[in-house]
Amino acid sequence: MTTRRGYAALILTTVIWGSTFIVTKLLLEQVAPLQLTLLRFVIAFIVLAPLAARQGFHFKDIFKPVFLLFGLTGTTLYFAFQNLGMNYTSVTSTSLILAIVPVLTSIFAVIFLKEKLTRQLIASIGLVTVGMVLVALSSGQEEQGSNPLLGNLLIFASGLAWAVYTIQGRKMSGDYPALVMTAASTGAGVLFLLPFAGWEAAVVGLPHFNAAGVAEIVYLGLAASALTMFLWNYALHYLPASIAITFVNLTPVIGVASGYILGENPPLLKLAGGALAIAGVFFSSRGAKPAAAEETGK
Template sequence: MSHRWLPLAAIGVSVVLWSAAYVVSGWALETTSPAVLSVGRFAIALLVLIPLAARRPGLVRTLRQPRTILLGLTGVTLYYSFANIGLLFTTPGTAALTAAFLPVLTAGAAVLLIHERPTRRTWWGLALATLGVGLVAASGFRVDVGVLLNIVALASYALYTVLLRKDAGSADAPDAIVLATATGVWGTIIMLPWLAWEAFSGTIAVPGDVRGLVSILILALVVTAPTLVLFNYGAERLPAAVSGVATAAIPALGYGFALLLGEPLDPIKAIGGAIALTGVVIATLAAPDIEPSPPGSALPEPAELATETLARAREKTPGPDR
């Protein structure tokens, strides 16, 4: 039973780190251009991840797989590019509230693309989480260009989450560190033309103060590297809808961080955050009842499959009385 809770714990820690990233990214963008921030945080994170992944089998093979390139494009390049550009047009708090759309986008993508069938508790959790983040957003949400760009980023990340789940469970699947590293490598490579465009257009800007530099280091070493590994680990092993609902905690946790930093208490936001977190708990409690077979395939367990195959072989083999 315990091994089934490890993916939930991994997703939970990644969501907590993710919730703090909006404020730190806003600090970095005060003096840093979006491409420099995006490429810089991943380049620094890869300095830690590559040596770890190189000690494990399958890194080169994983880098060559088309699936890894697609994961890098959706989960790194498109998500972080649109999210960081969006922060130039909206506040970190508003961007964090926009994350309320991610659970719905992920659940919808899971149903449409891999025909995943969420449990009844997952649907109830999704409904409560959506209601909760809706209440949080009602107190301070406004639609602007930054919000629209962040929704595009979230749609890309929803696709990334579903892709992680879609091809998980194969015999030659890499471990979380290898996959996270390979995904980060491709995502960073695909972002390099954007960085070159900033350089040629004269819009490139490197951190101009200590806070900007420290913000990038925090994003790289405290947020990006751990979150990439932990979320990959959890999302490969949980239904995509459950992983998506867990992200509903981001707006609530983001508001909690704001309270710790001195923001006045808003009862509506507080109630909405509590409802959202309740929905997350209800949805994630459904995870241990999910069979650990690939999503949408309804495959039997390996032992059952072996028994069934052996039985069919015996039926086809002539016996001594035939």
């Protein structure tokens, strides 16, 4: 039952995340990237903190080194790099580049969690590498971004941050309730974001939202941040990192589809590279088994 709940949490998380690319791209027309990241997680923290308090969360938990690092990677770096990158590249490129996160996580799991390095993982790394080369070669054909190369590099950096965050979550899941982990990391992320978003506001000014923008930022803060970050950490209590991260494979598919709504028409080479990378990720997950509940301490 607990394993099924873990899978259900991952499926819902991935579907919501897949919809955020188009919402973020639309919001970037009204608000600068770092301010958007800050607003998103201020809303999320306001919702999460009182709920987490019922499970033992205290505001001082934010300042624990383990949660400061957790918030830095999973909130500040991942989303800041992603929003900055989407300012320069397309929804399609963002979705396809982030498709490699599962393989990055598997590599880190081998290094830090001592998970087994399999032939499947080695082969998948090769497929993903070739796929990303094709995506990079097609970036010159991109018309939806002002600086695709810079944007794509920032998106790749965000993927690295999320892979590290996932490994951290797996190591911590037996020590803290999922809701406490989520609230503390969100609060820590907000602290790191404050000075940078403040600097950005001083340079480019404060945002001016229309009615649609208000609804979009609330959606990102509530569903795509508070709810999904809790579901993600909840799933990690019952599933290994290598299984959990493979569900993110659905996210780039949804993201590419949403790109068409914005009028993006990616070249065939880019789609072929993305498909190859996603195939490599699925290949790496074949034969993996869920973690037993006792392994998580839950």
